[in-house]
Amino acid sequence: MVPETRLVGNMALLPLKTQFKGPARGDGIESDIIDEAIYYFKANVFFKNYEIKNEADRTLIYVTLYISECLKRLQKCSSRNQGEKEMYTLGITNFPIPGEPGFPLNAMYVKPANKQEDETMRAYLQQIRQETGLRLCDRVFDPQTDKPSK
Template sequence: MPAYHSSLNELPDIRQVGNLAILPIKTKYRGPAPLADPAEADIIDETLDLFRANSLFRNFEIKGPADRLLIILILFVSDCLAKIGASRTVPNQLEATKLLNTLAVDNFPIPGDANFPLNAHYAPPANRADAEYLRGYLTQVRQELAQRLVEKLYADGTGKPSKWWMSFQKRRFMNRSLGS
């Protein structure tokens, strides 16, 4: 059974930096990301929907630039769950929000950096301006993803993260980690 791919691979006229798609998102955070239609699902919704199913796969065939972004976001969700699971006490929703927002804005490698774990699959940005744009875009997407992940984790109102999500904290999509 193959892994699930992004339905956004076929969108026309999508900007790319390197070979990574710059997709519109629904967000309240400031940044360079184009704004998506609030009525339609964006790449963050798709990441959260596909995370648990795709995290079971060791191999993933990249079918387009949106899949490259999906891979980075799935690996970031893994890192978020690992960060919450590694804390000494089970964090409440507010503590988890602070923890993951800090993780989202921390310095992280982008494609083309020497310590980016998937450089074999990603083209580096063409110039320094593109690299800064990509870093800003990924920071904004990571912040929004962390916010929506916390909402999903604590949706049941018990004050504890969902065991159905936390059970995936040790799973590694493609046996990789972004190394946060």
């Protein structure tokens, strides 16, 4: 992790290549944490134990868990348009953040220290969710047939 990386809670606020508004900027970067999570998704979901070495690992784990949720929802979609609508809805739906009931990994994440950090974390995670959903649609749906591909 780069030393000047900002933190929210004990997660790294990493740059993102995104069109969505939020605290992460990624001007000029070639790949980001979402690309990494999608690329290593199969390998990462088979780990029974994942050693967290730094704050960026927590961000990667969050994106990996979110990809799992997206794929469950995309299984029910028969076209890219339907998939994009589902991903948009999931991306903006109110969701728990670390420290709140319902967050799946509260034992590994610390809650935001104050209201400003809470707002930054919520905005960053929403930005991740929106961008991840859009990129998954690019991977899941065949551009020629508009149908899900394996």
